[in-house]
Amino acid sequence: MTDDARHRIAERAAHELHAGEVVNLGIGIPNLIPRYLEAGANVFVHTENGLLGVGPPPSEEELDEDLIDAAKRPVTALPGAAYFDSAQSFAMIRGGHIDVAVLGALQVSEAGDIANWAVPGKDVLGVGGAMDLVVGARRVIVTMTSTSSSGEPKVVERCSYPLTAPGAVDTIVTELAVFRRVDGSLRLVELLGGATVEDVEAVTTARFAVDDALAVGSA
Structure with missing residues (x-):
């Protein structure tokens, strides 16, 4: 996947976040x-290793090697940020205090099932906090490419990889499209990067409806 595609997905996903929400961001x-996130967006970014109030990546002058996110990448802390230990962080997640979890996936099914922690036949590095996040957060957004590195669709009718959780995903953002689960079914609500519905259909095995008011993304 190109950097342009990754940034297109991230930029579009940022528009899904609303003022006042506590949001956990996964790796990748x-x-x-x-x-x-626009200045003054008032979105509170949470990382499970113990920070609420994550800011943008630091400049060279701002770099603090002790201030990192769950991916061990340097971050900044916004004014008023709070620090806590991992146990408290997971109590926030498991207690339903996280409004939105944004994370990657290997597959998402048309029923909203998510698989993001293991590929059969390959070494398993660990599920991390994903299982807690996708059932503890009030809303789950998946950011991922439309296909795997081998070209296999990732938005599928049924997941063939081990599930992280069933029926957990609310929104999917890829480099081509935005899907939402509406009344238990998958709906294509926006096209990105000049894609067409036919482009999306070509890389998607899940069944989906097309929104009547489909908006063509400008990202």
């Missing part, structure tokens, strides 16, 4: 989102 594309 979600980590790019803070740079696309």
